Every structure is written in structure tokens, then in C-alpha cells.
Amino acid sequence: MSMDIVDHFSEQTATYKTWIETSTSIGYGIQPCRKIELSDLRSKSQGRGIIAIEDIQEGEILFTISRESILNVQTGSLGKLQNGENVEILTQEFTPWESLILTLIYEFQLGLKSPWVGYLQVLPLELNSLIYWENYDLEKLRPSLVIDRIGKNDALEMYAKLIPSAWERLGVKAEEVGDVSWELFRKVASLIMAYSFDVEDPSEAKQEDEDEEDFGSDDEEEEEDTNTVKSMCPHADILNSNSELNNAQLTYPDPSDPEDAQYKGLLIMKAIKPIKAGEQVYNIYGEHGNSELLRRYGYVEQNADGDCMFDFGEVSLSLIQSQLVQHFSAVCKTDSSQLEKLLNTVLTNLIPETTVEEFEAEQVVQETYECPYTGEIQAEIQVLLQSLVIILQTPDITKYEHEELSRYVDRVLKKCYQLIEAQTLTKAAKQLWENIVNARLSQYPSFAFRETHDDSSSSQNGKLAEVVLRGEVKSLQIGLESFSKGFKTIDDEKLLRNILKKREQQGGKQGNKVVKKAKK
Structure with missing residues (x-):
């Protein structure tokens, strides 16, 4: 100098x-x-x-x-x-x-x-x-x-x-x-x-x-x-x-x-x-x-283990949708285009219009969901994924009229919120989360899965990018295990029967007021 x-x-x-x-x-x-x-x-x-x-x-x-x-x-x-x-x-x-x-x-x-x-x-x-x-x-x-x-x-x-x-x-x-x-x-x-x-x-x-x-x-x-x-x-x-x-x-x-x-x-x-x-x-x-x-x-942080305590990986809503459609179109023998249309309706119109009074998060439907390095999974993604998994398993769900579907989504959202609060998930929700995170991990280059990447030819910005990608991969791997850690697992059929039974008892009425329309 x-x-x-x-x-x-x-x-x-x-x-x-x-x-x-x-x-x-x-x-x-x-x-x-x-x-x-x-x-x-x-x-x-x-x-x-x-x-x-x-x-x-x-x-x-x-x-x-x-x-x-x-x-x-x-x-x-x-x-x-x-x-x-x-x-x-x-x-x-x-x-x-x-x-x-x-x-x-x-x-x-x-x-x-x-x-x-x-x-x-x-x-x-x-x-x-x-x-x-x-x-x-x-x-x-x-x-x-x-x-x-x-x-x-x-x-x-x-x-x-x-x-x-x-x-x-x-x-x-x-x-x-x-x-x-x-x-x-x-x-x-x-x-x-x-x-x-x-x-x-x-x-x-x-x-x-x-x-x-x-x-x-x-x-x-x-x-x-x-x-x-x-x-x-x-x-x-x-x-x-x-x-x-x-x-x-x-x-x-x-x-x-x-x-x-x-x-x-x-x-x-x-x-x-x-x-x-x-x-x-x-x-x-x-x-x-x-x-x-x-x-x-313009910089990154690394502790003695090469990690950043506030790192996080991200899963997009679009990836969640594609994995759900791919899974349930095969399992339920339903046309994928019908499931895509149903999901778009539920995600863009129905769920955003409803809130659970006790639920402190701003909104269940988000563009992306974080998997923090600390392993603390957002409750929003747990509630969302569990709700969508149940909705897509509901018999003849693609035939529901809009008003009937709206009431049903309210009921499912409320029930799945209560389920998450009780530290319980269904088997399909747990499996779908694993599918989603693994699909996300498959998008990363191989070096992002290694602790170090000795490449003297990398530029300074290239090395900074490598640190970011490794931190995201590690956070996603932690999130893979954290989603259901400490949760009990039940059969999807048990939850689905409970929701459908209540639907029959209510005879198509508005349903429980714990779920209410959000102010616009």
C-alpha cells in the first residue's frame, strides 16, 4: 500500500x-x-x-x-x-x-x-x-x-x-x-x-x-x-x-x-x-x-466451525405447490391440472382470507419459508403444509363449489392449527416436508455439501458465494429433521375422518368462530 x-x-x-x-x-x-x-x-x-x-x-x-x-x-x-x-x-x-x-x-x-x-x-x-x-x-x-x-x-x-x-x-x-x-x-x-x-x-x-x-x-x-x-x-x-x-x-x-x-x-x-x-x-x-x-x-461471518448463527435456508411456495401436486396426482389418481387449480384457489383466495385468533404469525401463506440454522421451524409452514395435505386427500375435493370449499378450508385450517399446537402431525405431512426439502437440496451444487471447498482459482466473490450456499444447505439439512422433532405422528385418515364427520354434523353451516375473516 x-x-x-x-x-x-x-x-x-x-x-x-x-x-x-x-x-x-x-x-x-x-x-x-x-x-x-x-x-x-x-x-x-x-x-x-x-x-x-x-x-x-x-x-x-x-x-x-x-x-x-x-x-x-x-x-x-x-x-x-x-x-x-x-x-x-x-x-x-x-x-x-x-x-x-x-x-x-x-x-x-x-x-x-x-x-x-x-x-x-x-x-x-x-x-x-x-x-x-x-x-x-x-x-x-x-x-x-x-x-x-x-x-x-x-x-x-x-x-x-x-x-x-x-x-x-x-x-x-x-x-x-x-x-x-x-x-x-x-x-x-x-x-x-x-x-x-x-x-x-x-x-x-x-x-x-x-x-x-x-x-x-x-x-x-x-x-x-x-x-x-x-x-x-x-x-x-x-x-x-x-x-x-x-x-x-x-x-x-x-x-x-x-x-x-x-x-x-x-x-x-x-x-x-x-x-x-x-x-x-x-x-x-x-x-x-x-x-x-x-x-x-458485502461480507459474511463464520465462527470457529465455519458457520453463522443466524444462517437460514429457504423453501419457496412454488416448490411446495409442485411437490404437493406431484405427490397427490399419483397417490389420489387425480389430474395434476385440477390439483394445481385447486391449490391456486386455496392459496390465493381462501387461506389468506382467514386467520386463527390464537395464531400470532402475520400470515400462513408466504412467498418463502425459512429453515433457520437454529432448527426453529416456522409454525406457519407446519400449519400450511398440514392443511394442504389434508385438503388434497379429501374425497371429491375438486368438485366442491366455492362457498362450500371456503367453509371447508376454514375448518381444516382451524383443526390443523390445533393439531400443531398439540405437537402432532400426520404421516403424510411429515413425508411431504421431507420430499420438499430434499427437492430443494437437489438444486444446490455438490461443493455446498462439503465443509470446505479448496479451490484457489475461486475469486473473492466466488468464495463469499460458497460460504452462503454452504450455510443454506446446512440450515436446510437441520430443517429437514426439525420439522417434526418433538411431534407425535398420527394417521392422516384419523384426522380426515374427524374433519369430515364434523362437516356432516354442521350440515354446511359456517362453522366454528375461532376462524374468522380477516379485515381487508
Whole structure:
């Protein structure tokens, strides 16, 4: 590495430290405790990080961040334009993602004129998240379903929507912001996905004393919280992440803790376990498996056994459908096209319209189902598969009229939910799960089933892809055994007789009210 690059990195670090000290000296900013220091960790391929220089006890405050030092639509230079009216425009006319992207792009385009330049200079210049991968590298990730979640097309559509039309609405002159390239837009969007937080909006709840809340990196799949502001948090994003070594957490002051009273209105980074002098302070980006870590942040995690504790494999709904049709068209001697039509009706119209009051999951029918490395199988897939297995074994089920079929699906869903709650499955449900997971495993390359794959010719991205695939395979193998672990097994005929008998007794009435129509 050449000296000028080393000096440039160090110069940026020094500028960042000055930026922190300057903001702190005028009454706000970032206040680190004396027991930590910003450190150059490039020798460990970790860029910058924070190291403990003295022993730290659990619960100690590592640093605080004032609201003025958090970059968002309320504090950014873009929001202050047009006499501050841009804050309302950004909030009301753009999504939280769009508004923060525009805010951050504007700061980058201001360059040295930006009051955030000291912070912007220490944000990563290069990312290796999947939106940057070329197609030939992405092919190495197949059959992982993470490829479907990269969102590059969505980002391109957002770029076309915002640039350059948004600037005029926000009172920004073309010569002031200049040409915003797709490369800059992609970089900013990637930085936000990797480092942004959803921070409680002080204008919404500044008078309320609420229970302590913990928060981590933004998850764009989660429903937006209207009482939060999507934000970039300087110093919090300096911390490197490690799921197993995580020893710090960004949080709000606890109003019930007298020691936290002095930090009211601030964000605080707390030690969540003892940290010895010389150890690195680690945050956690979230409980993400390697496929998601690679998609969002461009890296993977491996413990001493080569595993990631939050890894998961995925089974798609389409694969479940195809295996069910293949099995029951042979067993029940029913035309496969009739079964496909029945399944589509049940999955797209009938089951999504019904919920079981005691069932806490959001929805039984999902596009994909996870098999976590921990072996904790989603109850949704157990209920869904057991219900579909019984429905497809019902005599003359393809002849049911829509209203009759709807009532029957309600009854089956309720009964199968109760069965799963009682830790019981039918033999066919257990067998079909094995068929489904084995079919999914057959899609993976042979090297994904080996602990190591010694291929010196593999590129760095190729090696990252191999780690992801091995983690998914191992998780699916664990899920193969976990689906019915601890469950009793009964004959399908016993459950089917019970459901059909109740149907005859009810004489086609609406059925038990434990199953109800969901609100639309």
C-alpha cells in the first residue's frame, strides 16, 4: 500500500476527530468516554473501528450522540432550504428512503461546504454489497433466493423518479447540485441500507417518557414506523459488526434508570457485556444470515466451525405447490391440472382470507419459508403444509363449489392449527416436508455439501458465494429433521375422518368462530 493512500486514510480520520471535537465544544455532538479510542484496523481488513483502552463494565456508557449530530431530513442542509419548508416536503411527498437518499446526495454534492464533510469522508468509499456484483458473480450464488432480493431494478426506478426532477421541487438549482450519476445514487442507497437507523422522532414524542427501546440497522422489509426518522448516526456506524462478539448496543436512555436521567434526549451506546482493554467494541447489524449480510453489507461471518448463527435456508411456495401436486396426482389418481387449480384457489383466495385468533404469525401463506440454522421451524409452514395435505386427500375435493370449499378450508385450517399446537402431525405431512426439502437440496451444487471447498482459482466473490450456499444447505439439512422433532405422528385418515364427520354434523353451516375473516 502506497504512503499517500495511508496518509489519506489517516488524514480523513484526523478530520473526523476534529469534526467530533468541534461539535462537542459548542454544546452538542458526540461525546466518547475516555475508555475507548478510534483505531486503524486495516491490518485486520476492518477499516476503522473502536478499541477499549481500559476495562469496561457491562452497562457503561461508551458514547452519546445528540440529536443535532444525527444526519436526517431534519438536520441535513437540504431540509433547511426554502426557510425550512423542505423538511415538510421531504416528509410528506417522499418516502423515508427517498428523503434520506436525497439528503445524503445533497451533502455529498456540497463537498467541503457541507457541515457534515468530516463525517462523510469516513464513510466507506467502496462497498461489496450485492447491488455492485456483476452478473457472472451473481450466478455463483444460485440457487440462493437472495438473488431475488437485491433490488437493483427498484433502485434504478427510484433513480429515474428522483433525479433530476426532485431538485426543482426542493428549491435546488441545477448548478448547485450538479449531475448526480447512477454510481453516486447507488453508493448513497447502499450506505443507507448498510448504516441507517430508524430513530425516534423527537417532534412526535419529545414530551413522553417511554420504556427503553433498543434499535439496530434499518430493515427495509419492515413496515415503516411513522414515529421514527430514517437517519445516519455518526460514530455508531464506525463500530464494526460481529454477531457472536457483539458487546455494545445503541439505545435510548432508560427513564426508569436514575443514572440515565442525565442523557435525556440523547442516543447512548452502552456496553452490554464486559469489554477488556485491547478488545474491539462490536455492534450488531441485526440477526442476519450470511445471504443477507452479503446482500446488505458485502461480507459474511463464520465462527470457529465455519458457520453463522443466524444462517437460514429457504423453501419457496412454488416448490411446495409442485411437490404437493406431484405427490397427490399419483397417490389420489387425480389430474395434476385440477390439483394445481385447486391449490391456486386455496392459496390465493381462501387461506389468506382467514386467520386463527390464537395464531400470532402475520400470515400462513408466504412467498418463502425459512429453515433457520437454529432448527426453529416456522409454525406457519407446519400449519400450511398440514392443511394442504389434508385438503388434497379429501374425497371429491375438486368438485366442491366455492362457498362450500371456503367453509371447508376454514375448518381444516382451524383443526390443523390445533393439531400443531398439540405437537402432532400426520404421516403424510411429515413425508411431504421431507420430499420438499430434499427437492430443494437437489438444486444446490455438490461443493455446498462439503465443509470446505479448496479451490484457489475461486475469486473473492466466488468464495463469499460458497460460504452462503454452504450455510443454506446446512440450515436446510437441520430443517429437514426439525420439522417434526418433538411431534407425535398420527394417521392422516384419523384426522380426515374427524374433519369430515364434523362437516356432516354442521350440515354446511359456517362453522366454528375461532376462524374468522380477516379485515381487508
